[in-house]
Structure formats: structure tokens, C-alpha cells
Amino acid sequence: MASPVSMSIFILQIPSFLLLYILLLYLFNVILRKFRLVQKFSGHNPPTYPVIGCLISFYKNQGRLLDWYTELLAESATNTIVVHRLGARRTVVTANPGNVEYMLKTNFNNFPKGQPFTEILGDFLGYGIFNVDGELWRTQRKFASHEFTAKSLREFFVMTLEEEVEKGLLPILESLAATAEVVDLQELLRRFAFNMVLKVSLGIDRCCLDPSRPVPPLTRAFDKASEICARRGAAPLFIVWKIKKWLGIGSERQLKNAVEEIHRYVSEIISSKKEMIEKGENRDEDLLSRLILAGHEEEVIRDMVINFIMAGRDTTSAAMTWLFWLLSCHPEIEKEVVKETRVLMERRLDYDSLKEFNLLKACLCESMRLYPPIAWDSKHAIANDLLPDDTPVRAGDRVTYFPYGMGRMEALWGED
Structure with missing residues (x-):
């Protein structure tokens, strides 16, 4: 049988246990509500959870990031998504032409490469x-x-x-x-x-x-x-x-x-x-x-x-590889390109005469639309901003424009 002293200590501890229980119950409720809000209002952003953000989805799709982002962007009404991930900055990914022009031209000074980008490539590319x-x-x-x-x-x-x-x-x-x-x-x-x-x-x-x-x-x-x-x-x-x-x-x-x-x-x-x-x-x-x-x-x-x-090595070889692969998949177009080349090759070529290869240029442009040598490029915002599609950008955010996804948006190119 417990002593009176033990019973007194236990009775005194009940309020503490009760308070801890109520506190844990409250925190659990807050986290659960937050989880539901994130899932409900994330729109076409990747599945996002408290603390870890979209880390699980990112890891699952690590081997197909280009196609994963393209799918998410295609489902978004503005072709823009916002990505939250543990261990990474808040990231805005866009395939919206208006946003891209705003980043690279209209408000260029607010979107430098930034330290996070230069840190990744700094050991290799230095001050180039x-x-x-x-x-x-x-x-x-x-x-x-x-x-x-x-x-x-x-x-x-x-x-x-x-x-x-x-x-x-x-x-x-x-x-x-x-x-x-x-x-x-x-x-x-x-x-x-x-x-x-x-x-x-x-x-x-x-x-x-x-x-x-x-x-x-x-x-x-x-x-x-x-x-x-x-x-x-x-x-x-x-x-x-x-x-x-x-x-x-x-x-x-x-x-x-x-x-x-x-x-x-x-x-x-x-x-x-x-x-x-x-x-x-x-x-x-x-x-x-x-x-x-x-x-x-x-x-x-x-x-x-x-x-x-x-820059010259990888972009050039990637563009040529995809061009030849696509031509091999479309032999009728390949024949037309060879025909154009033979006609123009009858005279000596120079830099300016390359502009006359209209069909070849069209094939190369189409190849680079589908398989751009630079699939994406990132900048980092200096100050708070608002993109033309009304996506808010915070100072320090990573803002990525996505040529690979842009080349696959039906809103830009149609179904075919």
C-alpha cells in the first residue's frame, strides 16, 4: 500500500501531467490543421508537409525532375509553382513567358545569380x-x-x-x-x-x-x-x-x-x-x-x-545529339534536310551563308524547343517582388525559369 507521502506527490503531479497532455494535444491539433491547410491550398504545387516541405516527393522524383516539374507546371493555371523543401530556399519555378521576360529583362537587376548559385559552381567555374x-x-x-x-x-x-x-x-x-x-x-x-x-x-x-x-x-x-x-x-x-x-x-x-x-x-x-x-x-x-x-x-x-x-562543349554536343536523334525518328524530314543541304553546298559556305539553311534551322529550333541544352536556370531575388502572373517573390528566394517545361506547355504551343 502506497504511503501518504507518495500519494501526495502523485496528486501534486497530476496537474503537471494534465498540462503536458493538453499542450501536446494542442500542438498535435495545430500541426494537423497546418497539414490539412497545406494539402488543401497547395494547388498544383508538389505535396508539401510541415517542416520537411516537399522533400519526400522531391526525393521520389529525383531521377525525373524535368518531367515532374513539367507535369506540375502544366497543371498550374499560371504555369508557375512554388516549392518548399527542407534544406533548400523557397523556390519559384516558372514556365510563364511573361515571368521569364520580367526576370531577364524588365527587372533584371533584382534577379542576379546570387551566392547560392555561384557557391555550387564556384569551385569549377571560379570568377568566369x-x-x-x-x-x-x-x-x-x-x-x-x-x-x-x-x-x-x-x-x-x-x-x-x-x-x-x-x-x-x-x-x-x-x-x-x-x-x-x-x-x-x-x-x-x-x-x-x-x-x-x-x-x-x-x-x-x-x-x-x-x-x-x-x-x-x-x-x-x-x-x-x-x-x-x-x-x-x-x-x-x-x-x-x-x-x-x-x-x-x-x-x-x-x-x-x-x-x-x-x-x-x-x-x-x-x-x-x-x-x-x-x-x-x-x-x-x-x-x-x-x-x-x-x-x-x-x-x-x-x-x-x-x-x-x-558552355561551348556541352551545349553544342547536346544540341547536335538531339537533332540527329529526332531526324532519325522522322526520315521524311531527314530527306528534305539532305536535299536542302545538297543544293546549298554546291557553292562555298561561309558564316553568313549558313542563314540560308531554312529547313535545317527550323529543325534545330524545334529540337532545342523539346530538348534545350540548358534545361533550367536559377536566379536569386535581392528584394521582395511580384511576378507578372501575381506570384509573390520574397527576398532570397530562388527563382527558376524552365526552358524544358516551356517547350512542352500546351498553352504556348498547342496540343501538337
């Missing part, structure tokens, strides 16, 4: 044009705009293209056709694009195009750095890769090694190019020579060159 904002971006853009519209660089590009096709790509394709070998066209075009961009950017000779040969170390380093940076951006929890970087383990260690190899290779080319310029042995046709002669610091030159190589 595709990873900086403000005055540094404007300076590099002005230089790039001037150089890439210069007649001399355009002529050098066309000359390099002809040389790479005639001496590299066509012999490989003819050899493969003669032996009826199956070829990984994507890998072949990646090597071809890499050769082109190395010649135009650095002025160095091409690598081997033969897909049966091992991938060159520089190509492998670019592939590894690109892959890991892409995984950083798509990670459900950003804190994971940051911890791995701090510890120097796993994929982050691989990224560091790949970037070091790229820096070492490009720095050696810069030093060699400077010596050639000093000796008067350089023709000043490539982009690197122009950067050196413009007086930029070596680190800036290195990062700019890496940015141009990265």
Missing part, C-alpha cells in the same frame, strides 16, 4: 562569366559580345569547323560506315564539340575523335567536374555536399582533384601562349590570345576560358 554578377559580369559580357561578333573570330571559327569536319569527323564516320560498326553518336559529338571549343578558345590541336579510344584526361576531368556540380544542384539536401566538401571526402574530393587537373592544364597553355606572343610567333586568332592581349589577370583569363569551354 557564367558564375559572377555585377560589374565583373558586365565587363566579361562586354568583352565576349565584342569578340564573338568580330569578323576575324567568326572566320576563324568557320575555318576551324571545316577543318575538324573534313579531317576528323567525316573520316571517322566513313570508317564506321564501311565496317557497319555501331557508334555512340553522343560520345562522338561530345569529342567533336570539345575539339572545336579547344581550338577556338585555346588555339590548341584537336584530340582523338575515335570513340573506341580512351577518353583524354582533360575531357575526363571536365566530365567529372560537370557531373558533380550538377549533382550538387539537384541534391535534396544541400548540407550533405557541403559537409563532404568540408571533410574532403567522396564526390567532393573527386571534384577537387578534377578542378586541380583542369587548372593545371589551362594554366600551362596560358603560359605557353604568353611566350609565343612575346616571341611574335602567335597569330592572335583564338580567344585566349585575345584575352591575354586585352591585359586581363591570369586567374581571370583561366576562369573565363574554362567557362567558355564548358
Whole structure:
């Protein structure tokens, strides 16, 4: 039998237990109501829960993010969704042309890339044009705009293209056709694009195009750095890769090694190019020579060159791969393209005459509508804002425009 003292203590504890029970019951009710509200008013946003946000759905669809976002955007009346996810900033994803124009033109200054974006690519792209904002971006853009519209660089590009096709790509394709070998066209075009961009950017000779040969170390380093940076951006929890970087383990260690190899290779080319310029042995046709002669610091030159190589290689090879794949799926269109090409190829081609390939241009535009080389791009709002479709944006929000989804919106293109 319990003593009077024990009974007194138990009686005194009853109010405390009761208070705790009421408090837990209240918190449970609040969370349940919040859950119901989130589910009820989330519209076409992904299923969202308290605290974790849409982390579960994001993880389930991690292997098909492009199609998942496209489905959500297609169901939205404004082609815009808002994503809340544990470990990530509030994200506005849009395929609305009015919003895209507002971000990239009308109120451009409020939507820089921002630190969260530059942090993901900073180890790889450094202070290059595709990873900086403000005055540094404007300076590099002005230089790039001037150089890439210069007649001399355009002529050098066309000359390099002809040389790479005639001496590299066509012999490989003819050899493969003669032996009826199956070829990984994507890998072949990646090597071809890499050769082109190395010649135009650095002025160095091409690598081997033969897909049966091992991938060159520089190509492998670019592939590894690109892959890991892409995984950083798509990670459900950003804190994971940051911890791995701090510890120097796993994929982050691989990224560091790949970037070091790229820096070492490009720095050696810069030093060699400077010596050639000093000796008067350089023709000043490539982009690197122009950067050196413009007086930029070596680190800036290195990062700019890496940015141009990265952008030119992957976008070009992706666009060509999808174009050839789609043409193979539509043989009647393929025949018309070949017919147009044969007619126009009877005379010597130059940069300006490429504009006369109307059907080829239409096919390329349609291919890039369906499979854009840049599937999405993100900015980060500096101040609170309101998009043209009345979606509120908070300071610090990630705002993503989505070309892949835009190319599939029936509101823009119709059913077919």
C-alpha cells in the first residue's frame, strides 16, 4: 500500500501531467490543421508537409525532375509553382513567358545569380562569366559580345569547323560506315564539340575523335567536374555536399582533384601562349590570345576560358545529339534536310551563308524547343517582388525559369 507521502506527490503531479497532455494535444491539433491547410491550398504545387516541405516527393522524383516539374507546371493555371523543401530556399519555378521576360529583362537587376548559385559552381567555374554578377559580369559580357561578333573570330571559327569536319569527323564516320560498326553518336559529338571549343578558345590541336579510344584526361576531368556540380544542384539536401566538401571526402574530393587537373592544364597553355606572343610567333586568332592581349589577370583569363569551354562543349554536343536523334525518328524530314543541304553546298559556305539553311534551322529550333541544352536556370531575388502572373517573390528566394517545361506547355504551343 502506497504511503501518504507518495500519494501526495502523485496528486501534486497530476496537474503537471494534465498540462503536458493538453499542450501536446494542442500542438498535435495545430500541426494537423497546418497539414490539412497545406494539402488543401497547395494547388498544383508538389505535396508539401510541415517542416520537411516537399522533400519526400522531391526525393521520389529525383531521377525525373524535368518531367515532374513539367507535369506540375502544366497543371498550374499560371504555369508557375512554388516549392518548399527542407534544406533548400523557397523556390519559384516558372514556365510563364511573361515571368521569364520580367526576370531577364524588365527587372533584371533584382534577379542576379546570387551566392547560392555561384557557391555550387564556384569551385569549377571560379570568377568566369557564367558564375559572377555585377560589374565583373558586365565587363566579361562586354568583352565576349565584342569578340564573338568580330569578323576575324567568326572566320576563324568557320575555318576551324571545316577543318575538324573534313579531317576528323567525316573520316571517322566513313570508317564506321564501311565496317557497319555501331557508334555512340553522343560520345562522338561530345569529342567533336570539345575539339572545336579547344581550338577556338585555346588555339590548341584537336584530340582523338575515335570513340573506341580512351577518353583524354582533360575531357575526363571536365566530365567529372560537370557531373558533380550538377549533382550538387539537384541534391535534396544541400548540407550533405557541403559537409563532404568540408571533410574532403567522396564526390567532393573527386571534384577537387578534377578542378586541380583542369587548372593545371589551362594554366600551362596560358603560359605557353604568353611566350609565343612575346616571341611574335602567335597569330592572335583564338580567344585566349585575345584575352591575354586585352591585359586581363591570369586567374581571370583561366576562369573565363574554362567557362567558355564548358558552355561551348556541352551545349553544342547536346544540341547536335538531339537533332540527329529526332531526324532519325522522322526520315521524311531527314530527306528534305539532305536535299536542302545538297543544293546549298554546291557553292562555298561561309558564316553568313549558313542563314540560308531554312529547313535545317527550323529543325534545330524545334529540337532545342523539346530538348534545350540548358534545361533550367536559377536566379536569386535581392528584394521582395511580384511576378507578372501575381506570384509573390520574397527576398532570397530562388527563382527558376524552365526552358524544358516551356517547350512542352500546351498553352504556348498547342496540343501538337
